[in-house]
Amino acid sequence: MTETIGGYQIVRLIGSGAMGKVYLARDPHIDRPVALKTINDDLLRGERREDYLERFAREGRAVGRCTHANIVQVYHYFEVDGRPHIVMEFVEGPAFDQVLKTREALPEPAEAMDFGLALLDGLAHAHGHQIVHRDIKPANILLGRGGPKITDFGIARILDAEATEIVEIGTLAYMAPEQIMALPEIDGRADLYSAGVVLFEHMTGRRPFVAANTAELRSQVCFGPRPLAQDLPRPIARVLQQALAAEREERYQTAEDFAEALREAVETPARVDPPTRPVTETTTVPLPQPPARPTKEAADTPKSGPIETVAEDIPAALRIPMTQIIDEQTRSRIVESLRSAVPRHTEKIVANILTKAYSVGEMIELLSKYAERSSQSSQIERALTRIAADARLAHKQAERVQRDIPQEARDMAKRYLARSMGGRAPIIVRRIADQSRGLADFHTTVAGYLTDRNDRARYLSEAEQGG
Numbered sequence: 001m002t003e004t005i006g007g008y009q010i011v012r013l014i015g016s017g018a019m020g021k022v023y024l025a026r027d028p029h030i031d032r033p034v035a036l037k038t039i040n041d042d043l044l045r046g047e048r049r050e051d052y053l054e055r056f057a058r059e060g061r062a063v064g065r066c067t068h069a070n071i072v073q074v075y076h077y078f079e080v081d082g083r084p085h086i087v088m089e090f091v092e093g094p095a096f097d098q099v100l101k102t103r104e105a106l107p108e109p110a111e112a113m114d115f116g117l118a119l120l121d122g123l124a125h126a127h128g129h130q131i132v133h134r135d136i137k138p139a140n141i142l143l144g145r146g147g148p149k150i151t152d153f154g155i156a157r158i159l160d161a162e163a164t165e166i167v168e169i170g171t172l173a174y175m176a177p178e179q180i181m182a183l184p185e186i187d188g189r190a191d192l193y194s195a196g197v198v199l200f201e202h203m204t205g206r207r208p209f210v211a212a213n214t215a216e217l218r219s220q221v222c223f224g225p226r227p228l229a230q231d232l233p234r235p236i237a238r239v240l241q242q243a244l245a246a247e248r249e250e251r252y253q254t255a256e257d258f259a260e261a262l263r264e265a266v267e268t269p270a271r272v273d274p275p276t277r278p279v280t281e282t283t284t285v286p287l288p289q290p291p292a293r294p295t296k297e298a299a300d301t302p303k304s305g306p307i308e309t310v311a312e313d314i315p316a317a318l319r320i321p322m323t324q325i326i327d328e329q330t331r332s333r334i335v336e337s338l339r340s341a342v343p344r345h346t347e348k349i350v351a352n353i354l355t356k357a358y359s360v361g362e363m364i365e366l367l368s369k370y371a372e373r374s375s376q377s378s379q380i381e382r383a384l385t386r387i388a389a390d391a392r393l394a395h396k397q398a399e400r401v402q403r404d405i406p407q408e409a410r411d412m413a414k415r416y417l418a419r420s421m422g423g424r425a426p427i428i429v430r431r432i433a434d435q436s437r438g439l440a441d442f443h444t445t446v447a448g449y450l451t452d453r454n455d456r457a458r459y460l461s462e463a464e465q466g467g
Helices: 041-045 049-064 096-102 109-128 188-204 214-223 234-243 255-267 296-304 328-338 346-356 360-371 377-403 407-435 439-449 453-464
Strands: 008-016 020-027 032-039 074-080 083-089 141-144 147-150
Touching: 008 032, 032 049, 041 049, 049 074, 049 083, 096 141, 096 188, 109 147, 109 188, 109 255, 188 234, 188 255, 214 360, 214 377, 234 255, 234 407, 234 439, 255 407, 328 346, 328 360, 328 377, 346 360, 360 377, 407 439, 407 453, 439 453
Parallel strands: none
Antiparallel strands: 008 020, 020 032, 032 083, 074 083, 141 147
């Protein structure tokens, strides 16, 4: 006899996890396959029973507010003997994490763009209904016949709800820095960061941050330099780099903005041969030819090796040691946080670290080495992460002053790019300026967009003379 739950005929178990189980079932009234999700028994017996029931119900409420081709639809929510069930659209296709593990080759940029645009379109719809997913990752993206579909809204937050949560939720490798630091008011920009990680992995075959342990990964995500995928065309690499900005104000502010930038980057001609004439004798950054797209085997290799990133390499004379950034109150917080790990000479150790570190990332990395010695290393790392968030703001302000691109340089770039890009030139120049590491990098990037060799030579010559 066929087992039924709430009138739905159970066909087979198709998935299970820490939260619950998902069955393939059939709605006998309209002869339609559905996915039926239920919560695990052990969660209903534990002390947090009410929390899990609320989380499960939240998924039904969240997705029930959204009707979109790139979001798995919810058809029905019901309870049987106090056990909640959600009836959802059955997607006949694999989860994206399985695709990443088994594919034979990396996608072409246009193919990856189609995936990315569909994902961002689904997020735009959810955000428009005040829903933040908070756990976007490959395992929560199903590939149906019509493209990607976002699922598992179990930890979604409905922004107009009265309750507030300040907890670390999500899967660490895909979590935004503000989620890792458990900052309040997590909004849609956290989902856009996670989407950026997914797209980076989709297009390169590796995640943007690779670390030996959780503490190192936290430090890289929150305070490390932003990855620039050297094996992608430069415009696309720049878009992903901005999507992964540590400060949410520096990312794309909406899914629509992210999608527009991605579409524009894919349509932009790839970078060309390096110019024969440098911008200056000391600060030239070469214009590399886009490398051939790697094979699956080549793409898998870097997962355990180094990833090329944009280093915080402003000239030594302009680098600011953390000892000049950290005030006495913050220094005291660091000392107290580290004291259980190194009870002797704590003040001296902290002072030495602040003198050696020229970025928040370097500071956290050095402090974490001492934190690992303590049995309370996890608590220490969390405390240091929160402290570093305050320090980062001051440090970013100091760096930003040194990296501002003069208006004259922007105007010159617009004038040259307008010849081939017309009205899009100001938008592209603004984005290049926002992402550049300095004036030399700005001019080098602009030159990469100039496909005419003569234009490029004239531009670089004018830039060298001060424009």
